[in-house]
Amino acid sequence: MTSNSKEYWESYYRQNPNPSGESPFARFVSGFLNEGDSLYELGCGNGRDSVFFGKKGVRVHAFDQCEEELAYLTAQNSLSNVHFEAGDFTNLGPKSRVDFIYSRFTLHSVTEDKEIDTLRWSFDALNENGLVFIEIRSILDELYGQGEKVGKNEFVTSHYRRFVALNSFVSRIEEAGFSILYKLESKGLAPHGDDDPIVIRVVAKRAERN
Numbered sequence: 748m749t750s751n752s753k754e755y756w757e758s759y760y761r762q763n764p765n766p767s768g769e770s771p772f773a774r775f776v777s778g779f780l781n782e783g784d785s786l787y788e789l790g791c792g793n794g795r796d797s798v799f800f801g802k803k804g805v806r807v808h809a810f811d812q813c814e815e816e817l818a819y820l821t822a823q824n825s826l827s828n829v830h831f832e833a834g835d836f837t838n839l840g841p842k843s844r845v846d847f848i849y850s851r852f853t854l855h856s857v858t859e860d861k862e863i864d865t866l867r868w869s870f871d872a873l874n875e876n877g878l879v880f881i882e883i884r885s886i887l888d889e890l891y892g893q894g895e896k897v898g899k900n901e902f903v904t905s906h907y908r909r910f911v912a913l914n915s916f917v918s919r920i921e922e923a924g925f926s927i928l929y930k931l932e933s934k935g936l937a938p939h940g941d942d943d944p945i946v947i948r949v950v951a952k953r954a955e956r957n
């Protein structure tokens with residue numbers, strides 16, 4: 748296992764298939780969104796944030812590698828403005844442009860090269876002045892260093908994680924053609940049970956086309 752950990756996530760979503768309880772990051776991002784806006788979600792898992800945005804009238808197209816879970820979400824989805832599609836978000840190919848791209852706890856599931864591919868793809872897939880919203884694990888996370896080291900800042904426990912350094916992550920986003928509107932590295936953003944990891948949030952704007 749080097750990245751993606753597809754089997755781990757397939758098994759996880761067999762146990763947690765339903766889209767309930769949006770993330771704190773989705774609540775933060777919802778302040779930027781209006782009814783009728785279009786959004787791609789990269790790595791939607793059980794669709795909890797996709798459905799939350801969909802209920803606000805956002806036109807959501809959500810991708811995840813877990814085919815079985817996405818088939819389940821599609822079958823039970825009642826929102827006509829929300830669509831689920833199985834796929835590798837690092838290799839989606841050309842898509843029609845949207846206003847927003849949302850990635851919560853997914854870019855640390857892939858290698859740095861694939862992160863860069865995804866940021867470049869996001870540039871092409873966004874309308875001018877479109878925004879990308881990212882929440883990602885920091886190298887300051889207490890989980891950093893646990894499990895088998897498989898590369899720089901990369902570790903495998905039950906699944907693969909690549910922790911990122913804020914400054915270099917921000918540079919990669921800028922190199923892909925974005926300007927940073929907001930960045931924060933802190934505890935208190937993504938509490939889960941007894942865990943309160945230090946995570947990074949970024950909101951970045953796609954530069955205008957020349």
Ligand SMILES: C[S@@+](CC[C@H](N)C(=O)[O-])C[C@H]1O[C@@H](n2cnc3c(N)ncnc32)[C@H](O)[C@@H]1O
Nearest residue numbers: 756790791792811812834835836851852853856
């Ligand atoms: C930590 S979960 C986050 C799920 C969701 N964003 C949330 O916050 O509830 C990571 C998700 O990313 C998905 N994922 C990881 N790498 C992927 C890839 N290359 N293509 C598509 N999905 C991927 C996994 O299947 C999993 O559903």
